[in-house]
Amino acid sequence: MSETATTHAARDHARAMGSTVVDTMPTLPARSATVVPAGVDGDTVVWAETLAGGGATSKVLSRGARLRLDDIEGDACVALLVHNADQTAERLNIADTVKVQWQAYPSTGAVLLSDLGRAMMSITSDSSGRHDAFCGTSNRVTNAVKYGDGEVDGEQPNGRDRFAVALSKRGLTRRDIAPNLTLFKGVTVGSDGEIVLDAVPGTPGTHVGLRAEMNVIVTIVNVAHVLDPRPEYTVTPVRITAWSGLPGGVDDAVRLGSPEVGRAFLNTDDLYGAASHLDDTALATSPNGATS
Amino acid sequence: MTVVHDEIVRARAPWSHVVKAGESLRIIDLEGNQAVDCLLHLVADTAERYSAPDTMAAQGNIYLRVGTVLMSTEGNPMMTITGSTVERHDTIGGACSKESNTLRYGHHTWHQHACVENFVLEQSRHAMGKRDIQSNINWFMNVPVEADGSLGIVDGISAPGLWVELRAEADVLVIVSNCPQINNPCNGFNPTAVRMVITAPEAR
Numbered sequence: 001m002s003e004t005a006t007t008h009a010a011r012d013h014a015r016a017m018g019s020t021v022v023d024t025m026p027t028l029p030a031r032s033a034t035v036v037p038a039g040v041d042g043d044t045v046v047w048a049e050t051l052a053g054g055g056a057t058s059k060v061l062s063r064g065a066r067l068r069l070d071d072i073e074g075d076a077c078v079a080l081l082v083h084n085a086d087q088t089a090e091r092l093n094i095a096d097t098v099k100v101q102w103q104a105y106p107s108t109g110a111v112l113l114s115d116l117g118r119a120m121m122s123i124t125s126d127s128s129g130r131h132d133a134f135c136g137t138s139n140r141v142t143n144a145v146k147y148g149d150g151e152v153d154g155e156q157p158n159g160r161d162r163f164a165v166a167l168s169k170r171g172l173t174r175r176d177i178a179p180n181l182t183l184f185k186g187v188t189v190g191s192d193g194e195i196v197l198d199a200v201p202g203t204p205g206t207h208v209g210l211r212a213e214m215n216v217i218v219t220i221v222n223v224a225h226v227l228d229p230r231p232e233y234t235v236t237p238v239r240i241t242a243w244s245g246l247p248g249g250v251d252d253a254v255r256l257g258s259p260e261v262g263r264a265f266l267n268t269d270d271l272y273g274a275a276s277h278l279d280d281t282a283l284a285t286s287p288n289g290a291t292s
Numbered sequence: 293m294t295v296v297h298d299e300i301v302r303a304r305a306p307w308s309h310v311v312k313a314g315e316s317l318r319i320i321d322l323e324g325n326q327a328v329d330c331l332l333h334l335v336a337d338t339a340e341r342y343s344a345p346d347t348m349a350a351q352g353n354i355y356l357r358v359g360t361v362l363m364s365t366e367g368n369p370m371m372t373i374t375g376s377t378v379e380r381h382d383t384i385g386g387a388c389s390k391e392s393n394t395l396r397y398g399h400h401t402w403h404q405h406a407c408v409e410n411f412v413l414e415q416s417r418h419a420m421g422k423r424d425i426q427s428n429i430n431w432f433m434n435v436p437v438e439a440d441g442s443l444g445i446v447d448g449i450s451a452p453g454l455w456v457e458l459r460a461e462a463d464v465l466v467i468v469s470n471c472p473q474i475n476n477p478c479n480g481f482n483p484t485a486v487r488m489v490i491t492a493p494e495a496r
Contacts, residue, residue: 103441267395
């Protein structure tokens with residue numbers, strides 16, 4: 001008789017799988033994660049997950065939380081969307097992020113700006129320095145053309161459909177997929193406007209550290225870059241670690257980095273100051289500097 | 293060729309019109325250096341719309357020029373730039389908003405009119421809302437990227453009477469904000485009217 005011929009046998013069969021450990025999976029509770037960035041108290045960890053190439057994941061992070069993304073093998077391609085967790089119509093605006101900060105290549109000291117003029121997240125550390133604010137992510141058509149197939153049930157899942165599924169679980173739709181930022185795959189804009197993707201793969205072991213300046217929904221899709229020249233769909237895992245903390249205070253280095261960013265922090269402060277149901281006790285005691 | 297629509301859009305105002313597959317829209321910069329912020333939606337499904345990232349990635353270039361195919365969020369051609377007397381147009385600079393104006397110029401600009409106000413209003417007339425503003429085109433606007441990544445809106449390269457012409461590859465709802473910005477050179481610090489002419493090929 002088969003292992004799953006009866007309900008009791010099928011139950012035992014299913015339960016025997018529960019303790020399986022693989023390289024790419026979430027760790028629960030997050031504070032039990034064994035790989036934690038230096039200096040981080042393991043008890044403060046709120047998200048510990050290694051996301052496989054081709055995958056998607058999402059988490060609500062509180063204002064002040066730190067998020068670290070590690071490109072373990074040097075070939076991750078993290079497409080990132082950020083929504084305000086309390087009013088999801090507000091979201092990352094890539095055009096405003098580059099325009100307001102007068103800089104096409106976001107790195108340490110930059111903020112991710114919302115379309116309502118607020119600082120959503122700060123980039124507090126960046127040992128990669130190679131990112132892409134222009135090309136967005138793949139869709140079903142681009143992957144079908146390049147790989148012969150782009151369906152999410154296949155081997156070359158496309159970024160847009162991955163985002164659509166992840167956001168649907170938050171009650172959001174395709175209308176909520178605005179242009180994303182891509183981390184760990186850098187592009188350069190040439191003098192005639194041409195877009196050049198860095199050589200792939202990149203350097204193993206780089207990371208990006210971010211700090212949530214508001215309550216955010218972070219959605220991450222790890223799919224091959226839309227301009228990746230390789231005929232094989234190639235993308236390696238990203239390790240995600242988040243821990244609780246405080247937002248950038250009045251003497252924070254990112255906040256003080258430019259007048260435009262300073263006003264973006266003021267606008268975020270104003271949101272939490274006026275809406276008393278959103279706890280803002282953290283701000284007054286925020287420490288200087290970032291530790292991610 | 294038959295003119296099916298011809299309208300002056302006054303300075304600072306929104307505008308929208310359907311351009312059917314095969315028809316062409318000519319946008320004429322009547323007085324010069326007037327940014328025309330533009331969204332495109334597929335009539336058959338307005339959730340599918342113009343995508344700056346998909347358009348730039350498809351052509352490997354940030355500038356919109358004659359021959360550029362304006363791509364949708366789902367990877368489909370929406371319109372093609374079939375002619376332009378301005379060398380290039382912008383799609384990285386986004387649309388001005390009251391909120392981003394507070395960052396760029398200070399909170400004294402909070403009560404000034406802005407493109408996002410126009411977009412939201414015009415989209416509300418087509419059963420859409422703020423979430424439907426994704427990426428946009430800025431016709432006649434000049435946004436260079438320097439070697440060090442410096443990027444910004446600088447003096448325009450358009451002039452009175454210059455134009456751009458777009459052929460619809462599907463039935464497309466074109467939504468425009470005739471940009472009211474007065475704090476940077478995108479409109480030469482003086483918003484002015486533009487003209488919209490939609491033409492259809494001769495019936496055969």
